[in-house]
Amino acid sequence: MKQLIKSILFLLACLVVASCSTTSRLKPGQYLYTGADININPDSSTRIDNQKEVKKTLESKTRPRPNKSILGIKYKLLIHNLAPDTVKPKGIGNWLKNKIGEPPVLLNDVKIKYNNDVLKSYLISQGYLQSDVTGDTVIKGKKGKAVYTVNTGIRYKINSITFPKDTGDLTHIINLNKDKTLLKVGDFYDLDTYKNERIRIDNDLKESGYFYFNPDYLILQVDSTIGKNLVDVNVNIKNTSPDAALKPYTIHNINIFPNYNLRRDSLLRSLKPIQYNDFNIYDNRNTFKPKLFDRLVFFKKGENYNRKDHNQSLNRMVNIGAFQDVRAEFLPIDSFRNNQLNLNIYLTPLKKNSLTFSVTGTSKSNNFVGSEVKLTQTTRNLFRGAEQLDISVSGGFETQVSGIAKGLNSYSFTAEGKLTFPQFIVPFYKPKTTNAFIPKTIASLSYQLLSRGSQYSLNAFKTEFGYNWKENIRKEHNFNPISVNFVHASFPDSATKENLFNSNPILRSSLENQFIIGSNYNFTYSNQMETARRNNIYFNGGVETSGNVWGLFVSKDELGRRGLFGTSLTQFVRLETDLRDYYKINKNVTWANRLNLGYGYAYGNSTSLPFVRQFFAGGSNDIRAFRARTLGPGTYKVPENKTFSDQGGDIKMMLNTELRFKIVSVLYGAVFVDAGNIWLRKEDKGDPAIPGSARLGSGFKLKNALNELAVGTGAGLRIDAQIFVIRLDGAFPIRKPYLPSGQRWVLDQVDFGSKMWRKENLILNIGIGYPF
Known part of the structure; x- marks a missing residue:
């Protein structure tokens, strides 16, 4: 208790010292401006509608703005005062003093009459036609503030709306659409609504050929003399409007x-x-x-x-x-x-041909670091129809810098060709679209070689043919009626293969040859481009099928399995949804949330989703307190001696919540909580002949799902320079699903002072872009 009291007293002392240091350099007669107080109708007991919001808006319109502060500490002014009075035009001193810091805002800078007029003008625009504002200054010590007394009067409402008489084509169009008016009898007088009404009428006229018309040629005359705090609104065409604006073209x-x-x-x-x-x-x-x-x-x-x-x-x-x-x-x-x-x-x-070269570095939460080089040749207008051909080759490497498999190297080579047509190409049909967005037909072919050193290599071939189109700026569709994936694994020799499978039984299903032929569809909705919204939503939903429709054209072998080139055809249906919500608490603080659900159903030739289509949990964009792909399935935990830890599942549930806030300039912070897990649709009982191959607790049961969620929390820093985002997140688990039931919450075991605890629990994630 004594220690707590000492800490509080120390904090108070710091605040006092900080407060004093902000005024220490003021000259005699100078006072530090601390802001504006707004008193609304102080002599009346009647509160106006939305008084708190009106007061906040009025405060934001006063000028100048006081020095920026956090918890009452004017940190930018403190930094400014740390620098000497005179600094060189260039150098760190000038940067600290004038870029990071800011000079004191003085009471003498406040223009009371100007602010009075601004506040009164705003109130009139909101319908307080008899409002009045008087301002004054109050000085205390070396600080001063402005106090504005606002008497609003009664807010006026609309009594009637009159449109111009129907005397010609132009006035006929105005009257024809007057039922769409934004002006409503009984609504409050609002200048912004009047401006938008002029824009609405102008849009109607533009749709009918009035090219040279302008909203400024409309006048909304307001009569406030009718009494009872009511106004009559008369919409009319200005007599000074030019002849060109009054006829259609x-x-x-x-x-x-x-x-x-x-x-x-x-x-x-x-x-x-x-x-x-x-x-x-x-x-x-x-x-x-x-x-x-x-x-x-x-x-x-x-x-x-x-x-x-x-x-x-x-x-x-x-x-x-x-x-x-x-x-x-x-x-x-x-x-x-x-x-x-x-x-x-x-x-x-644009130029017909262009060549782009890029080098990227990666650092993953599964202890792999590496780099990739990519070269892309773009050919535009290939067949004189604005088509675009992109051919790219890339090569990269990764090496595991820590963990059991330290020193394991991975090499990759990728070649891809993509041809985009700016139209729908559909056999025997020529669809027409009339919105603002160009539909696209896309055909692609790619090959990837992935080598895991002396262990194994993967050869993956993929081809797709499909369509991309937008309904509007918010809704986008991607449909690939043909999608073919073939993955072939190779090994240095049979002995290496068997040793690898015996030590890691999961690899047997992960590295078997896979043939996926089917279709996929994705729908995306987003209003994130509407920055004026306080709440933005992003939704992506997708479905993928394999081996059903296309499987009908593939013959069966002697065991009744459908296949091609000696490889069984994978058969499954896979569903996934990703819903995100971004709520702006204020201009510097955003509360972001995500719900990610996935479900896969394998049938026919397959007992579970192929490894390349399974769901995974853990990592820098997922549940950040657990390493990538090491979480689950269910309550199963990868043994410490396993070099291959990638754990996939048929079902996924994930929830993330993150509070993002601006610290200074391009530096942002975040605190977050992640929860989720993956499961197999049916428990993996393994091979009886291989000890330790079973994954107990991996099966999904709805009644146990919530009890088997992993939970992690942490904090992060982000450098958000608009064109790129670099992210560093630190996280640790507070619930471990692989522990016995009743012992899974481990919040009471958190011990940042323990080196052993940090080594086992603290996960650092470096990422590019936001996690969601």
Whole structure:
């Protein structure tokens, strides 16, 4: 108890010293500005709606902002004051003083009248039309603050809304869509709503050809003199609106310049165009097939201009990935005297060929470190239809730097070819899509060689044919009707193979030849690009099948098994979902959560999922308190003498929660809790002839699932520079599912001071990007 009191007194003393040091360099007559206080209706017992939120908003609008602080300590000012008064223009002293630190914000910097006007203007915009704000300053010692007294009055509501009389095409469109108005009788007066209503009307007019109309040509007149704190709103067209804005325009000529640059401008314009449908194509090099533009340009000759076609055309031309610059120009014919527009589309292609080279380093939680070199050749517009061919080769190595298998080296070589067509290619059918996103047909072929030193080698061949398309900016689909995987293992000799299998029985099923032929589908939903949202969601769901439909075309052997090239065909259905939620507590703190579920059902030739399709637990992006792939299945624990520890399962359940917060600049911190495990659908009873091959407790039982979850917790640091994220997480287990029931919670055994405990429990994870 005495020690606790001493600690508290010491902390208080530190706070006092820190507080004093922030004002020690102030000159006579200078006062450190500590912020603004907002008093709303202090002479009235009536509270306004959302008073706390209004007060917080008003405080955020006052200027200047006081020096930044954590727990009341103005750390940036402290750093500034640590540096001498004069520092060199360049060097660490200047960096600390002016980049990391910040000079004191003084009370003299506060402009009371300016802030009064800003706060009053905001209140009026929210419907407090009779509000009043008065400000003053209060000085105490070497510090001062601003105090603003706000009298809001009663908030006004909308009594009626009137639209312009239907006297022509323009006013007819406005009245035709007035039932979609954002202005509602009984709602509070809100300036932002009025602005959005003008934008809504402008969008309706743009869809009907009014190219030159602008929201500023609309006026919303508000009459607040009718009494009872009510307003009448009258929507009208300004008399000063130009004639060009008040008439609809149609598309006349559509001129496309597919291989445009400024140097060739005059030459291209002098060419005789190729006539294709409604397009005039100016390109003497025939860079692209004319029919490509049927999928990129939605305008038709003689049709009214509309914003939807405009946006979708631009989005498609940008997203197709063939052009480095896209520009659409609408020009009136005969200087606004008629109602026609010429559309000129200028497209500058990307270079046909490009070569990229990359080197990456890896450090994994299963004690492997290594590097990979990758070379990629990209050929664009391969068949003059904006196709793209990517051919890549890569090679890498990994070595295990600690653990039982220390010194074990792994080498890999990968070759891959991927051909992307910017359209759906479906036999006997030509589907058309009309949204802003380009559908893609993708065919790929790859080969990988993985060598585990003198133990074994894996040769993996994979080919896929499928489709990728977006419904909208949030929803994306990937469907591969054909997916073929063949994995062949080889060994230096039969003796090495048998010794390896006898010491690690799990390898027998993991390294057997595998033939996977089937289909897969993935759906992704995400609104993370909508940064204004306080709550963002990400969802990915997928299903994969093997050996069912395609298995019908494969003959059976004498044992009734379907196979190809002497290898049994793997048969299974695999489901997986990944749901994530990101809640912004404030602009610097986010609470992130994830639920990851997986289930695999093997049948026919197979008793469990093939090793390359199994679920795994543990590692830097998973349950971080356990090493990669060492957790489970179920209550089974890998014996310490096993050099091969990868444990897979047919079922997975994982939950993660993480609180992320900004520390300073690009440095962020996090605290987290991970929970989960994997299981086999049926318990692995092993081979009776091989002692120790059984994995007891590996089977899944719904009633025992929660009792068999592993739980870990920890903290981490992240360098988030937007274009990349480097992450360091430290974690330790607080629940071990492989311990006897009733003894699995081990929180009471945590002992950071014990070297033995740290060696057995503390896991450090280095990662690129966030874990989820």
